[in-house]
Amino acid sequence: MKEILGQNRLGLIAQIQTAATDGKDTLVKRAESLKDVVDGLLIDDAPMGQVTIDGLAVGALVEKVGLTRILKINARDHNRIALQARVAGAVALGMGNILCASGAHPQVGASPQSKRVYDLDPVQMVHLFQSITKEQKFATGQATPAEWQLSVGVEVTPFGEPAELYQMDVDKKIAAGAEFFVTAPVFDVDRFKDWIAQVDTAKVAVIATISPVHANIHLQGGQVPEQIQQRVDKAADAQAENIQLMGEILQALKQVEGLKGINFALPGQEDAIAQLIAQAGLK
Amino acid sequence: MIVAKLKSVKQVTDMVAAYDKILVAGCGTCVTVCYAGGEREAAILASAIRMRRRIEGKNVQTEVRSIERQCEWEYLNELKDEIEAADAVISIACAAGIQAMGERYPDKPIFPGVDTLFIGIPQQQAYWTEKCIGCGDCNIGRFGGLCAVTRCAKGLVNGPCLGARDGKCEVRPELECIWTAIYNRLKGQNRLDELKQYLPPLDRGKGPDASPREYVREDMKL
Numbered sequence: 001m002k003e004i005l006g007q008n009r010l011g012l013i014a015q016i017q018t019a020a021t022d023g024k025d026t027l028v029k030r031a032e033s034l035k036d037v038v039d040g041l042l043i044d045d046a047p048m049g050q051v052t053i054d055g056l057a058v059g060a061l062v063e064k065v066g067l068t069r070i071l072k073i074n075a076r077d078h079n080r081i082a083l084q085a086r087v088a089g090a091v092a093l094g095m096g097n098i099l100c101a102s103g104a105h106p107q108v109g110a111s112p113q114s115k116r117v118y119d120l121d122p123v124q125m126v127h128l129f130q131s132i133t134k135e136q137k138f139a140t141g142q143a144t145p146a147e148w149q150l151s152v153g154v155e156v157t158p159f160g161e162p163a164e165l166y167q168m169d170v171d172k173k174i175a176a177g178a179e180f181f182v183t184a185p186v187f188d189v190d191r192f193k194d195w196i197a198q199v200d201t202a203k204v205a206v207i208a209t210i211s212p213v214h215a216n217i218h219l220q221g222g223q224v225p226e227q228i229q230q231r232v233d234k235a236a237d238a239q240a241e242n243i244q245l246m247g248e249i250l251q252a253l254k255q256v257e258g259l260k261g262i263n264f265a266l267p268g269q270e271d272a273i274a275q276l277i278a279q280a281g282l283k
Numbered sequence: 284m285i286v287a288k289l290k291s292v293k294q295v296t297d298m299v300a301a302y303d304k305i306l307v308a309g310c311g312t313c314v315t316v317c318y319a320g321g322e323r324e325a326a327i328l329a330s331a332i333r334m335r336r337r338i339e340g341k342n343v344q345t346e347v348r349s350i351e352r353q354c355e356w357e358y359l360n361e362l363k364d365e366i367e368a369a370d371a372v373i374s375i376a377c378a379a380g381i382q383a384m385g386e387r388y389p390d391k392p393i394f395p396g397v398d399t400l401f402i403g404i405p406q407q408q409a410y411w412t413e414k415c416i417g418c419g420d421c422n423i424g425r426f427g428g429l430c431a432v433t434r435c436a437k438g439l440v441n442g443p444c445l446g447a448r449d450g451k452c453e454v455r456p457e458l459e460c461i462w463t464a465i466y467n468r469l470k471g472q473n474r475l476d477e478l479k480q481y482l483p484p485l486d487r488g489k490g491p492d493a494s495p496r497e498y499v500r501e502d503m504k505l
Contacts (some may be wrong), residue, residue: 075437076437080484101445102437102439102444102445102446104446104453105436105437105446105453105454107436107454108446108453108454116437116438118437118438118439119484119485119487120484121437121438121439121440121441121442121444122439122441122444123441123481124440124441124482124483124484127481127483128484155445156445157445160443160445160447161449161450161463162463162466162467164466164475165443165462165463165466165478166443168475168478168479169441169442169443171479172441172479172481175481176481184445218446218448218453219445219446219453220445220446221445221446223448
């Protein structure tokens with residue numbers, strides 16, 4: 001993640017659409033269209049119980065595009081055996097950048113009859129992955145391979161209430177060794193500024209997520225202020241309104257001290273991502 | 284207590300479609316308290332089965348008998364004659380009781396008249412809530428007397444997650460986010476420092492992932 005986050009400007013990552021229906025060629029085309037637009041691709045992990053191409057396969061298929069690849073791994077679907085296997089796979093594919101997440105509960109998504117796993121929570125995932133690197137062995141006692149390189153991040157929300165509880169969550173994640181945070185979608189930049197002022201940004205790199213307003217936004221920790229919800233609901237062209245809105249948020253985020261990166265949560269909307277980046281002068 | 288709920292009459296009658304002499308066996312403990320499997324429910328179920336059979340143009344003989352607990356051999360022994368006389372048994376005890384009965388009387392087809400749900404309490408009249416999934420490593424004290432393993436939908440012990448909205452769980456908006464409840468409880472007890480402690484992954488070998496489990500008290504053996 002150093003290449004992305006150690007620049008003079010905000011590091012830019014984009015969530016790539018990995019819906020299984022699209023197939024391999026479309027996937028690679030999407031990655032190619034983001035090549036000179038962003039610094040890295042965030043590969044999601046079966047969001048909302050939808051079937052996506054497994055992230056490791058995605059990582060292998062888009063490697064040739066040359067963007068940094070970040071693999072999101074959810075706690076929902078993986079026990080500790082599978083978690084370590086996927087991380088080992090990621091490292092083997094040269095994409096040892098892991099974003100730990102809990103994953104939306106099966107009951108709220110497309111596969112409500114599915115068993116939930118949640119063997120580890122995201123804090124434990126961070127702790128485990130960092131221990132593996134530190135001790136040079138997996139939890140089974142097996143040694144890690146010679147070239148073991150891992151960058152571990154975790155999702156956080158700046159907007160949870162009670163604020164003190166969520167602050168403790170941030171502290172725990174930093175103590176566990178999180179190197180970067182990817183936040184819940186930001187709509188209220190003032191509130192975000194208040195939050196980031198309390199985060200030890202010397203210890204962890206904060207990446208703010210930009211997303212259009214949509215029905216499931218709260219499942220990602222996004223809280224849409226009433227006036228913004230109204231604005232989008234009343235707009236003749238909700239998509240255009242969302243682009244406008246995200247543009248404004250980006251302009252405001254550029255000024256936020258301590259912010260290291262932006263995550264574009266617009267899977268499938270590569271043109272919009274390019275447009276937003278250009279208009280906000282992020283590069 | 285163990286909370287269970289009655290299956291539909293149709294489902295139960297279909298299970299015993301091949302049998303003509305049915306014993307409906309109730310249990311006087313947990314299932315009585317949750318209005319699922321007591322003496323009263325056994326009688327009502329037996330009557331419903333007879334009515335249903337009549338509608339189908341067939342006959343059925345039902346016997347109803349309730350015992351104190353179906354999960355103990357000494358009480359199950361009381362049912363010897365009724366079970367022998369029946370072709371099949373519908374037990375409306377919890378699944379533990381049903382299986383004890385099956386073990387005590389292995390030659391008789393036994394069917395469950397209830398769906399066993401969870402270990403819980405009667406939160407209010409006619410409303411039960413799950414409290415314990417039997418993880419085998421109780422840490423309720425750390426959480427101010429609440430169980431994160433059971434009552435966090437994701438079983439997080441270093442919670443919360445991102446999905447809560449207005450203090451409610453992402454799974455059901457009626458459900459309070461247990462982490463908000465834990466925070467409030469510990470705050471009220473002046474023990475918020477508990478939440479600063481990192482909790483390592485659970486040993487799943489102690490809980491339901493290690494099913495079927497057993498427990499022995501050597502010192503209590505005769």
